[in-house]
Amino acid sequence: MTTQNTVNGMLPHIRHTMVFQAPIQKVWEAVSTSEGLAAWFMPNDLQPMVGHEFHLNAGPFGMSPCKVIEVDPPHRLSFRWGKDWTVTFELKELNKEQTEFTLIHSGWDANKVTEFGESHTIVRDRMDQGWAKLCKSLGAYVEA
Numbered sequence: 001m002t003t004q005n006t007v008n009g010m011l012p013h014i015r016h017t018m019v020f021q022a023p024i025q026k027v028w029e030a031v032s033t034s035e036g037l038a039a040w041f042m043p044n045d046l047q048p049m050v051g052h053e054f055h056l057n058a059g060p061f062g063m064s065p066c067k068v069i070e071v072d073p074p075h076r077l078s079f080r081w082g083k084d085w086t087v088t089f090e091l092k093e094l095n096k097e098q099t100e101f102t103l104i105h106s107g108w109d110a111n112k113v114t115e116f117g118e119s120h121t122i123v124r125d126r127m128d129q130g131w132a133k134l135c136k137s138l139g140a141y142v143e144a
Helices: 024-032 034-040 120-143
Strands: 014-020 053-057 063-072 076-081 085-095 098-106
Touching: 014 120, 024 034, 024 085, 024 098, 024 120, 034 120, 098 120
Parallel strands: none
Antiparallel strands: 014 098, 053 063, 063 076, 076 085, 085 098
16 A cells, blocks of 8 residues: 655656666667567567657557657657656766666556556556566666
8 A cells, every 4th residue: 555645646756766787878778779678678669759659568458558758868768658657767877887777657646547447546556566676677688
């Protein structure tokens, strides 16, 4: 059960930051290309162009519509996911072989439900745990 504070129903963003032992360009390719994203997240048809509409293959939940809203290589990629969410990947080069990666998943509203009828509050907690695992998978992928 969530114990997060809400302001006008808005729940806190999901935010995960990790440091990877990998050059920024390698991490960028892992988050900004269809092949890279599929290696650690889910199958997709992403193209890193503002306005590009694509889908994430969410398995039993079907194809989730997305739209790229910001691309700043190799530092930032943002996309709308479904009707309410925005996912942002931020990269910061710490040195030639280290990259700080931050994932931000926003758009959580305690007064809303997902396309599948589940409350944002419940799904947010599940997704927070899922993103923690996925960020570790991304790290394993880029550090290999």
